[in-house]
Structures are given as C-alpha cells and as structure tokens.
Amino acid sequence: MLKRYAALLLAVLVSLSLTLSGCGGTGGKIPTVKIGEVTRSVFYAPQYVALAKGFFKDEGLNVELQTTPGGDKTMTALLSGAIDVALVGAETSIYVYQQGSDDPVINFAQLTQTDGTFLVSRDEMTDFDWSKLKGSVFLGQRKGGMPQMAGEFTLKKHNIDPHQDLELIQNIEFANIAAAFASGTGQYVQLFEPQASIFEAEGKGHVVASFGTESGKLPYTVFMTKQSYIKKNQKVVQKFTNAIHKAQLWIKEHSPEETATTISPFFKDSDQAILASAVKRYLEQGSYAESPALTDSAWNNLLDIMESAGELKERVPAEKLVDNTFADSAVSSDK
Structure with a gap:
C-alpha cells in the first residue's frame, strides 16, 4: 500500500512539475489581449492576417478583437480599461496628451503608413x-x-x-x-x-x-496602449509586436488574392475579387507599413497635418508618445 501511495505521489509531483514548467511564470494562463479597432477595413489587413494565420497564438497570446466605430469611442474604451490595445490614428494619443493625462497613451507598433481613404x-x-x-x-x-x-x-x-x-x-x-x-x-x-x-x-x-x-507618409493607424499597461506587460507587448511584424512580412511576400482569401472570414459579406482589389490598391500606394516602427519624418508630417487643421496646441516630440523598442526588437529578430 505504501509503495502504491509513493508511486501516486511521484506521479502527481511529475505532473505538477510539467504543468509549472509549461506556464512560463504566468500561472498556467495564456495572456489575453483585447484589441479595439476603430473600424473594420481591408486597410488593416496585416492585423487580420496575424489573427488568421495564428501568429498571435504562435507568440503565446490569446487575442480578442472588437470594433468600436470612431476614434473617440475607441480611445474611451482604452482609457476606461474596456480594451488593452487600441488600433486607431496616432492623433488620438496626442489629444490625450494635450489634456494633461498622468497615464499617456503610447504608440508602440505602426500598422499603416498612409491615409487609407x-x-x-x-x-x-x-x-x-x-x-x-x-x-x-x-x-x-x-x-x-x-x-x-x-x-x-x-x-x-x-x-x-x-x-x-x-x-x-x-x-x-x-x-x-x-x-x-x-x-x-x-x-x-x-x-x-x-x-x-x-x-x-x-x-x-x-x-x-x-x-x-x-x-504622404504618416503614422495613420497604430497599435497603442496606456503607459501603465506597457510597464506591467512588457513581454506581452513584445510578443504582440512580433506577431504584427510577421503579418507585415507575410503580406509583402504574398499576392493580393492570397491575402484576400486569408482575411475573408473578417469580411463575410464581401466578394473575394473586391477584397483582392482593395488589398492591391493599398499595396500599390504603400499603405501597409513593412515595419512596426514609427519614423520621425512621418510623425512630423502628422503634426503638420494636425497643425493645418487647427487641432494641435503644441508640437509634441515623438519621444513623448512613441516607443519603438518593441518594433526594433521585432524587426531585428526577423532578420
């Protein structure tokens, strides 16, 4: 009987050891990241590719996507904690900064680099x-x-x-x-x-x-989150950015038709030919960023456009609201 309990105890300990070793310090839970996109558009094809091809899962992330039409609604969702990451125009982070937030919104991965309209x-x-x-x-x-x-x-x-x-x-x-x-x-x-x-x-x-x-080139649509979230979840943000860059490279290497087929589950009411045509248009004008890093020249173009529209109180240096650390690391690891 003693040998039987000893064997049972050994089996439990081995099982527990394997479970803990597979957790990676996360208590056995796969981190979940809630994304709020400002609209549903072929313009965001790399995001849908990352979801459809399992790039987030490959990085050990569970990603939930929701659409919150309008930049104001998306930013409200981010600031209230309803979502973890927002996919929206970089100008929204500037608006939050201009209001004097104690927890600024940081742009960490660019998805598109031109206007998409x-x-x-x-x-x-x-x-x-x-x-x-x-x-x-x-x-x-x-x-x-x-x-x-x-x-x-x-x-x-x-x-x-x-x-x-x-x-x-x-x-x-x-x-x-x-x-x-x-x-x-x-x-x-x-x-x-x-x-x-x-x-x-x-x-x-x-x-x-x-x-x-x-x-021209500008950080038109960017993944952003609160500074406090980045401090608490640096590994998660890095894995997220890695997945996005893999999707950016995938789109560059595949035809518009292949991309259309891949993202079609996100556009169930759209014809495949329509999707391919839209992807081709965005590829031809260089809308999809090939790197998640935001450039200073694109950031300054954004400030020029906001200034022209009368929406800029002061020119905000990129280093205040942009963190390219994760993007640079993602690019380096894919070389």
Whole structure:
C-alpha cells in the first residue's frame, strides 16, 4: 500500500512539475489581449492576417478583437480599461496628451503608413481634376479625426479651401457615411476600402483619387496602449509586436488574392475579387507599413497635418508618445 501511495505521489509531483514548467511564470494562463479597432477595413489587413494565420497564438497570446466605430469611442474604451490595445490614428494619443493625462497613451507598433481613404465621385470621370470639387457637396469625415484632417490637408494642397470653396458635410456618424452617400447625400465622399470598391462594383460611385498618395507618409493607424499597461506587460507587448511584424512580412511576400482569401472570414459579406482589389490598391500606394516602427519624418508630417487643421496646441516630440523598442526588437529578430 505504501509503495502504491509513493508511486501516486511521484506521479502527481511529475505532473505538477510539467504543468509549472509549461506556464512560463504566468500561472498556467495564456495572456489575453483585447484589441479595439476603430473600424473594420481591408486597410488593416496585416492585423487580420496575424489573427488568421495564428501568429498571435504562435507568440503565446490569446487575442480578442472588437470594433468600436470612431476614434473617440475607441480611445474611451482604452482609457476606461474596456480594451488593452487600441488600433486607431496616432492623433488620438496626442489629444490625450494635450489634456494633461498622468497615464499617456503610447504608440508602440505602426500598422499603416498612409491615409487609407479614397475620393469617390458619384459620377464617372475620365479627366478628374481636384478643381472639380469647388462648388460641390463633399461628404467628409468627423472633425478632428485623421481621415478628415488628411482630407482637408490634401484639398488645401490643391488650393481648395474646404470650408469656403465647397459644402463640407461633417455631421454624419463615421459608421453611417457610406450609407448616407448611397442614399443620395453628396457628390463626393471620402471612403475606406473595401467600401470604395464595393460602390464601384455596384455602380454607386467611382474612385477618382487617393488621399493616401496625396498626403504622404504618416503614422495613420497604430497599435497603442496606456503607459501603465506597457510597464506591467512588457513581454506581452513584445510578443504582440512580433506577431504584427510577421503579418507585415507575410503580406509583402504574398499576392493580393492570397491575402484576400486569408482575411475573408473578417469580411463575410464581401466578394473575394473586391477584397483582392482593395488589398492591391493599398499595396500599390504603400499603405501597409513593412515595419512596426514609427519614423520621425512621418510623425512630423502628422503634426503638420494636425497643425493645418487647427487641432494641435503644441508640437509634441515623438519621444513623448512613441516607443519603438518593441518594433526594433521585432524587426531585428526577423532578420
């Protein structure tokens, strides 16, 4: 009987030892990271690739994704603790900083490096020129948001005063803009993909220009979190960034069609050809960042755009709100 209990005890100890050795100091629990994305768009394809290909799981993370339309709602979710990481425009971290937060929001991994919207005309045009917008009704984006600021920056670049030379509509909720245009509001609208391609396929609109090409490189969509979260979860943030960089490299090495197939579960109502067309557009204009690191030149371009829109109280140095430590490490480990 004694030998039997000794054998049983030995088995328990061995089992416990194996369990603890597999925990990596996390108490046996796989860390869960809750992401809040500002919208659902092909523009964020690398994020969906990281989820679909299991890159987060490979890093030992469980990731939960939710969509919170609008930068203000996404940031509110982050600050309240409803999510751990926000995927939103870097300008939102500046807004929080300008309010004097004791726990600033830090940008740690860039996903996209240009504006992701396109100018869609209700009428087909073979000879588009920006001057055609003068006197038109333009369905823009929310005031203070990156799409609207980049849009206004582009219009000014082409000698168009967005508040004097056209009728600018900004009072429609972000999630309802496409529906408003489809129902007859506006002659032009600023849309993300795949909505722009969907409207083309349905004959409801025609892409005539790219705000991403016009406004230059900037940290348009970035993974960010509170400084306090980074201090408590440095290994988690590093693993998260590693997965994102793997997805960035994957998209670079695969065709738009392969990417479309991979991310299709996140766009169940979209045609594969539409998704591929949208991915191709973003690849051609270099929208997907190939590195999660934010550059100083792109950050300064962001400040210029915010300053032009009258939304910047002071120019905030990148080192205040950007931490490239995790991005640099991810890139180095993949070389």
